[in-house]
Amino acid sequence: MRRIIINEHLSLDGVIQGPGGPEEDTSGGFELGGWSATYSDDVTRETLFAALNEDYDLLLGRFTFKIWEPFWPKQSGPIAEKFNKINKYVATQTLSETSWEGTVLLNGDTIEQIKALKAGDGADLHIWGSANLIQSLFQHGLIDQMNLWIYPVMLGKGKKLFAGGTLPGGLKLSKSAVSSTGVICATFIPNGEVPTGNAGEE
Secondary structure: OOOEEEEEEEEOOOEOOOOOOOOOOOHHHOOOOOOOHHHOOHHHHHHHHHHHOOOEEEEEEHHHHHHHOOOHHHOOOHHHHHHHHOOEEEEOOOOOOOOOOOEEEEOOOHHHHHHHHHHOOOOEEEEEOOHHHHHHHHHOOOOOEEEEEEEOOOOOOOOEOOOOOOOOOOEEEEEEEEOOOOOEEEEEEEOOOOOOOOOOOO
């Protein structure tokens, strides 16, 4: 069985929109693109490249795919080479063709198609961006791990990681580091139901 792992740059108030640059994602009038760029240091780079260098295929929403499709085939370097080589599964009800080699369009019953992918053999499925797709995956309990880079910034608006699809559940912190710029690099895995009790009781 393959795991579904999300990788997200996250503001303190939960926004994942446009971390990489001003023009990355301006949908909805978002004007704060590039908010993660000035926080890079050795720790953020090390944890980021550790995730990027794992063995995986990509699982993307349509919007993120449309940003990446014209960009990565024109780039060079190890990450571009990897993205251009591996399989890319795209959840979409509107796209019927693509020129990006290795792309598979999931344009039927997308959730059932993703469940079938997850149940099969192969590399884990990594997600970047893809805010709308993630909400559907949360709704169906399909997320196995979250790699989050949590930045000391509040954006006040934008697409959020935890929006309408999040189900209650406990999480276990399996790995963490803090950068010199205040970024919390944390990996979480599901850990059963939400534990409850009375504050103050032993």
